Amino acid sequence: MEEVRGSSAWVAHNSSHVTIDSSGIEKVVEKMKESIPKVEWDYEGIHYFDNGPLTVQYLFVLDALNFCFWPDKDLNYDHLAKGLKDALLNDNSAFDADRLQKYTGPQLRELLKWPRPLPLEEERVRLLHEVGFELERSFEGKASKLVESCGKSAVKLVALVTRHFPGFRDHSVYKGHQVFLYKRAQIFAADLWGAFKGQGYGEFNDIGSITMFADYIVPAVLQQLGVLKYSSTLANAIQASSEIGAGTEEEVELRACSIYAVEKMRELLSIKSGKQVLSVELDLWLWSVGVQCQSLQHHRTLSIYY
Numbered sequence: 001m002e003e004v005r006g007s008s009a010w011v012a013h014n015s016s017h018v019t020i021d022s023s024g025i026e027k028v029v030e031k032m033k034e035s036i037p038k039v040e041w042d043y044e045g046i047h048y049f050d051n052g053p054l055t056v057q058y059l060f061v062l063d064a065l066n067f068c069f070w071p072d073k074d075l076n077y078d079h080l081a082k083g084l085k086d087a088l089l090n091d092n093s094a095f096d097a098d099r100l101q102k103y104t105g106p107q108l109r110e111l112l113k114w115p116r117p118l119p120l121e122e123e124r125v126r127l128l129h130e131v132g133f134e135l136e137r138s139f140e141g142k143a144s145k146l147v148e149s150c151g152k153s154a155v156k157l158v159a160l161v162t163r164h165f166p167g168f169r170d171h172s173v174y175k176g177h178q179v180f181l182y183k184r185a186q187i188f189a190a191d192l193w194g195a196f197k198g199q200g201y202g203e204f205n206d207i208g209s210i211t212m213f214a215d216y217i218v219p220a221v222l223q224q225l226g227v228l229k230y231s232s233t234l235a236n237a238i239q240a241s242s243e244i245g246a247g248t249e250e251e252v253e254l255r256a257c258s259i260y261a262v263e264k265m266r267e268l269l270s271i272k273s274g275k276q277v278l279s280v281e282l283d284l285w286l287w288s289v290g291v292q293c294q295s296l297q298h299h300r301t302l303s304i305y306y
């Protein structure tokens with residue numbers, strides 16, 4: 001994940017629209033250092049779990065589709081997680097590699113019991129087909145084989161996922177530099193770690209290498225906490241719910257500065273508390289704060305990556 005850390009730091013140091021306020025970081029860390037908030041993975045009780053390979057298949061399909069909910073004001077991540085869980089409980093072959101390659105938009109909607117077209121539905125279907133095809137071609141149709149081949153390394157898992165599945169290649173070019181963000185590939189490793197509680201398919205010797213997952217919720221929480229500051233033009237655009245183009249300087253800065261800020265928070269928190277803190281743990285806490293906050297104004301970008 002050195003590419004993610006290094007390129008995010010580069011953006012943070014060259015940024016034009018988003019800045020990181022170190023006094024904001026210090027204030028948050030000061031409040032947190034006595035009791036670092038631990039958020040239980042699946043605190044919402046919405047995910048499928050059977051402690052076996054089908055859970056791995058479920059999480060891979062989930063994270064292949066884990067993006068862009070906001071264009072439908074009633075849709076959120078919970079609907080996807082719960083919809084896929086119910087689909088699997090109803091038919092345990094629903095995510096077999098050959099089936100994944102055949103879903104149509106209306107069938108995916110039906111699977112999720114969603115009454116109208118999903119945001120970026122054609123892309124979601126294309127990505128499902130890609131997952132089914134490549135799992136079948138290289139991993140005997142099973143996401144569990146993909147995970148087994150990583151030798152308990154989350155870094156290897158992210159590398160393998162991004163090598164085999166183009167839909168997970170979340171990167172951008174910013175002021176002439178390639179920037180790696182890898183939100184869905186990293187969250188897949190984190191979901192395994194969380195679901196299997198660091199054992200079995202969720203055992204990674206290097207889980208500390210994973211960064212936060214640059215989505216549209218956590219940047220907004222960091223801004224509310226005073227960790228991120230926006231230029232007035234960017235703040236106004238977010239306030240007005242204007243769309244921010246994928247790959248624009250503003251969009252890359254919102255995401256990369258969030259990664260860099262959480263790394264800085266983690267470093268300071270580890271020093272002040274004397275305990276090793278993981279970016280994954282900070283991410284889950286920040287995200288859970290964000291989704292429980294009704295008034296959160298987040299940036300809107302049409303993207304398959306988050």
Ligand SMILES: Nc1nc2c(c(CN[C@H]3C=C[C@H](O)[C@@H]3O)cn2[C@@H]2O[C@H](COP(=O)(O)O)[C@@H](O)[C@H]2O)c(=O)[nH]1
Pocket residue numbers: 040041042043044066067068069070075076077078191194212213214215216217218283284287291306
């Ligand atoms: N940084 C970060 N972003 C996350 C998640 C999760 C869910 N993780 C699950 C794993 C265990 C927990 O118990 C969680 O249930 C989703 N997202 C992103 O949020 C956005 C959706 O928001 P809304 O439209 O309000 O549903 C969208 O970009 C989605 O990709 C996370 O953990 N971290």
